[in-house]
Amino acid sequence: MSGRLPIVDNLCRNPENHRHHLCELRAAGRDAMVATYEINPTHVCGNCGVRSNTAGALCAPGPLQTDKQ
Ligand SMILES: [Zn+2]
Ligand SMILES: [Zn+2]
Numbered sequence: 001m002s003g004r005l006p007i008v009d010n011l012c013r014n015p016e017n018h019r020h021h022l023c024e025l026r027a028a029g030r031d032a033m034v035a036t037y038e039i040n041p042t043h044v045c046g047n048c049g050v051r052s053n054t055a056g057a058l059c060a061p062g063p064l065q066t067d068k069q
Contacts, residue, residue: 011047012059022050022057 012018023045026034034050041051046060055061 013061014056014059017056018059020057021045021059022052023048023059025057026050 012021012023014021018024022034022037026048037052037054037057038050039053041053041064043053043055043058043061044051044064045058046062048059050058051064052058052061
């Protein structure tokens, strides 16, 4: 595989850090790293829907709505 350009779209609120965002990590196959952010998630990405316990790791972080505790 040759070098792959990072996926950037208009919904990313912090493009400078996009390579650290879960959207990009997941696209890059960094599943183990993504999994660490998915533990006890508090935010959800409005862009790709991935959940995270760190808002800063998402392109468009929003509060995660949970029905159960
Ligand atoms: Zn991003
Ligand atoms: Zn996302």
